[in-house]
Amino acid sequence: MKLVFEDFEPGRSFALGPVAVTAQEIIEFATEFDPQPMHMDEMAGRASILGGLAASGWHTSALFMRMMAYGFLLNSHSQGAPGIDVMEWKKPVLAGDTLSGRSTVLESRAMRSRPGIGIARFKHEVHNQHGHLVCYCENWIMFSMRDTVEINP
């Protein structure tokens, strides 16, 4: 039975990752979406305030999304997210780093605008292999309620 809205009680948390970040992936993502020198070239990264070949913040965010998908979303009746309230790229994610994290429910409520769907606010924390917080995020995610799922499984 996949998780429904009612399962996302405040305080419940889900482990994310681990996921390894390679130089090749950093360069490939940057080439497509964020072709700034510090995300595509080791020497340019070292010369920048990032201190090395560093993932685009959007790449870190996309990797965090993958960690969330496999951490709990694919095992849920998720209906997507309306956006991001906070996204802080706290420290550079460098080639060779391994990321892991945790998503924690902060609050939840039924949606007035969408019958049968509830929405939960999460804080998400992603750390590197040194235990440093590299990414902090807060957002709302929508889930189908139990009654809706039992009618339309």
Place this chain on the structure above:
Amino acid sequence: MKLVFEDFEPGRSFALGPVAVTAQEIIEFATEFDPQPMHMDEMAGRASILGGLAASGWHTSALFMRMMAYGFLLNSHSQGAPGIDVMEWKKPVLAGDTLSGRSTVLESRAMRSRPGIGIARFKHEVHNQHGHLVCYCENWIMFSMRDTVEINP
């Protein structure tokens, strides 16, 4: 001469895009980073509240990043961004959509913590081909100041 911090005066704006979004790109991004059914399958998308094969919000954000890169960042002495203050996925981005947008400087100031670098707050608006706002974002972006660039070009 690339843009330096001093060029990002409040009120100045930069056109973004256009960029076309294909079904194949939507599915490829989702397969790697956000493998939820509504981002990978037309029928699942139609059955969801998104109403069709819809790009992951993170894909929309990454496309917006690409539009910013070619719109002004690659022509600047950007030093990256510390994060995102607001990211609202206002409407689904569907296969076949064409996105365009505008980034506008809201305020700017020198950074006390990083001599020679200034930071500017932007609002970013991305529209689809129907003129509907699909993505709204606010964030701060760092740029080298003119004096720093002239010393270390």
